[in-house]
Amino acid sequence: xxxxxxxxxxxxxxxxxxxxxxxxxxxxxxxxxxxxxxxxxxxxxxxxxxxxxxxxxxxxxxxxxxxxxxxxxxxxxxxxxxxxxxxxxxxxxxxxxxxxxxxxxxxxxxxxxxxxxxxxxxxxxxxxxxxxxxxxxxxx
Numbered sequence: 001x002x003x004x005x006x007x008x009x010x011x012x013x014x015x016x017x018x019x020x021x022x023x024x025x026x027x028x029x030x031x032x033x034x035x036x037x038x039x040x041x042x043x044x045x046x047x048x049x050x051x052x053x054x055x056x057x058x059x060x061x062x063x064x065x066x067x068x069x070x071x072x073x074x075x076x077x078x079x080x081x082x083x084x085x086x087x088x089x090x091x092x093x094x095x096x097x098x099x100x101x102x103x104x105x106x107x108x109x110x111x112x113x114x115x116x117x118x119x120x121x122x123x124x125x126x127x128x129x130x131x132x133x134x135x136x137x138x139x140x
Contacts, residue, residue, distance in 0.1 A: 066128035069097040
């Protein structure tokens, strides 16, 4: 009997969600994002997550080839760009790789407001760096 009760609960919840969904607003937001990313290929860097691209499989392959290091936050600034309502930040990092001299680069990313405290100057973050382009950085 519990199965039938759960099926009823799921059906009721689905109906309630459909009634409460603002399809017009969801469609508008989808159109806004589509226009924002028009012409962006699946392997193009979008400029909001360092070296990451729109294709997660490309990201995983690149991640495995990258050098592990750390990045110390030097500064954090609003770029003026937005991804929907989210702010895109320029994070200036001093990157340290094993056996190499530290160098400075800028990593652009969206940071949730609740996570900004993790990105303050002096914070140390794990990073991955392209072996062929030291400015191509991913978190991790």
